[in-house]
Amino acid sequence: MRYSASHKLETREKLLESSAVSAKKSGFSTVGVDALMKAIGLSGGAFYSHFSSKDELFASIVERELCQSLERLGAEQDRDRLERCLKHYLSMSHVEHPESGCALPVLGAEIARSDLVIRQQAEKWICQLQESWARILESDSLAWAILSQCIGALVVARMLATPEIQRTVLKSSYDEIGRQIAGPRN
Template sequence: MPYPSTHKPQSREKILHSAAKLFSHQGFDNVSIDNVMADAGLTRGAFYSHFPDKSTLYAEAITYAAKNRFAKYTRGLDPQGRLAVLLSSYLSREHFEQDTNPCPLAFLATDVSHRDPLVRNTYTRVYQGMVKWLDKLSSNSPMREQCLAATALMIGGVAIARALDDSETVDELLAACLQQSLLLLEGGANANG
């Protein structure tokens, strides 16, 4: 009996979900194809009907994770409301302590720098998309430099917070990054002076 037409897309979705989760927390080198497929509840043989190799999966998992991470901020709120929700949710303990759906930009920043051009290009495109999206969400039409600085605060803040073992410092860091990101994106000329 043949599989329904939805089987292959659903299997691919399971693989990408598992890969995004595992890679985000363990990095490329510490996750095998077998790990991903076991987490997805599928056999290793099914992997190759979806992806030619682990590096391609890694690149696609970065895009998948980013789309899923930011999709919830695009529904039901005006652009300015989405920006406030995005920044406060992104720069929160809940974000970096969660098991699923973390931002690959923050969770994989150092890991990606050691990967092949396909992976680095994917990461670059996701990052560029985040910069453009912040610009669209801001009511103040910030300059590109302000969006670049805000994304650096967001991504860097989460990446550093994950490495710290002092709760008070983590909270201070996240709050400072949130305040400065809001100032950059909504403070206009005041952010520069």
């Protein structure tokens, strides 16, 4: 039975969405092709009509997720919107639901171990986000510092077992970022 081109695109999108959620929840390398396909109700063999390899799927996930992060975190913001974005980013909701949040804290280590093409692709999106924040903050270095602090704070909070300590990490980071934003501009 032949499927229409739109069906193939819809299936590919379902696979990307499902695989991104799985990767952000459990790590990309921990899930096999068969499990990724089973999650959308298809056999493992159907995978190769959408992607030539699991690495190609990972590259597509990285591009998709970082593009979405850029839209949420960097698109045409002002200082007030950036601060609201940061407050949401550094929230317990984001700690508790990695599957619906930024890919960088959960996939960063896997991206770092990936081939040069995937790292360059991630670099492109991360630099676009940093440039967006630098325009708002009027400082390249402050934008890099805040971007790194946000990702790091989320990683540390997720590593901890006690919600009270997780909240302390998030609040401390948010408060410090607030001081950095309010302080003198360089």
